[in-house]
Amino acid sequence: MNQLVRNLTVDSLTLSPLTPTIGAEVSGIDLAQPLDAGAKAALRQALLDWKVLFFRDQDITTEQHIAFAREFGELEVHPFAPHKPGYPEVLAITHNRENKGKENTWHSDVTWRLEPSLGSILRAIELPPVGGDTLFADMYAAYEGLSDEVKARIDGATAIHDFAHFRVAMRKRGMSEEQIEEFNKAYPKPEHPVVRTHPETGRKALYVNAAFTQHIVGMDEDESKALLKHLYAQAAIPEYQCRFRWEPNSIAFWDNRASQHYAASDYWPAVRKMERVTVVGDRPY
Structure with a gap:
């Protein structure tokens, strides 16, 4: 860890890894302040190295949340989920007695976009007294842990x-088929590689997820389902994971190109309020 900090050339930045390959808490930085060039470069490299960064007591x-996210790219507006009033870039994620948590499936955000997100920055607003942790999985490790036989089957798929x-959900809310068709036209089902090459690190990562992937192109339905079930299960291997226990004013910044996450919905009927800002990415290859 000390060598990594020295390599980042920012004396005040300290990284405390949660596991050997994924997740690091970052201290020595105030996200309310604009980033200088050194801090920005250090954080970007740390994100590439650890896939998810955690910040406490922020x-x-x-406005500062949005400004921090903009340091890493253009921000996206989610077309389906509710946003914070007056802030279309800020996704408001609130769960309570009437709205139980539903993010308890391993996934990478918005892979239904032609250009899925680079990363997401999630801030804790109100937390349950216990529970509501988020788990993250290293999808480099998930790919590397596959057998050679499976790697050969998915190479180029x-x-x-x-x-x-x-x-x-839109149908349950009473939206018409004509309205839904407009969303279908705006967000046609994209075709992404099963194994993605990260655009900055050049490493290969498993890039299918149980929330949004439908089927593998060119395979019959049963074969695709069986293979996807096996690939989805890789995210659930503990050796590939870290787990973050939220506190008030905690922030997580994860790389959607190299990780998946799972929000444990074990706190119902307690309240859990989070706000997320998402950085636009590029087309996977």
């Missing part, structure tokens, strides 16, 4: 992704 405003569960 009592920041919504692509899969279709879709926002299917959002479509179900």
Whole structure:
């Protein structure tokens, strides 16, 4: 860890890894303040190295949250999920007695987009007294741990992704088929590689997820389902994971290109309020 900090050339930045390969808590930085060039470069490299960064005691405003995210790229507006009033870039994620948590499936955010996100920055607003942790999985390790036989089967393969569960929710809310068709046209089902090459590190990562991947192109339905089930299960291997226990004013910043996450929904009927800002990414290859 000390060698990594020295390599980042920012004396005040300290990284405390949660596991050998994924997750590091970052201290020595105030996210309410603009980043200088050194801190920005250090954080970007740390994100590439650890896939998810955690920050404690960051009592920041919504504007500061947005400003921090913009240091890493353009921000996206989620077309389906509720946003914070007055802030279309800020996804408001609130669960309570009437709205139980539903993010308890391993996934990478918005892979139903043609250009899925680079990363997401999530801030804790209100937390249950216990529970509500988020787990993260290293998808480099998930790929590298596959057998040579499975690697050969998925080499060069692509899969279709879709926002299917959002479509179900829209119908439940009474949205017409004509309105839904407009979303279908705006977000046609993209075809992404089953194994993605990270655009910055050049490493290969498993890039299918149980929330949004539909089927592997060119395979019959049964074969695709069986193979995807095996690939999805890799994220659930503890050796590939870290787990983050939230506190008030905690922030997590994860690389959607190299990780998946799972929000434990074990706190119902308690309240859990989070706010997320997402950085636009590029088309996977």
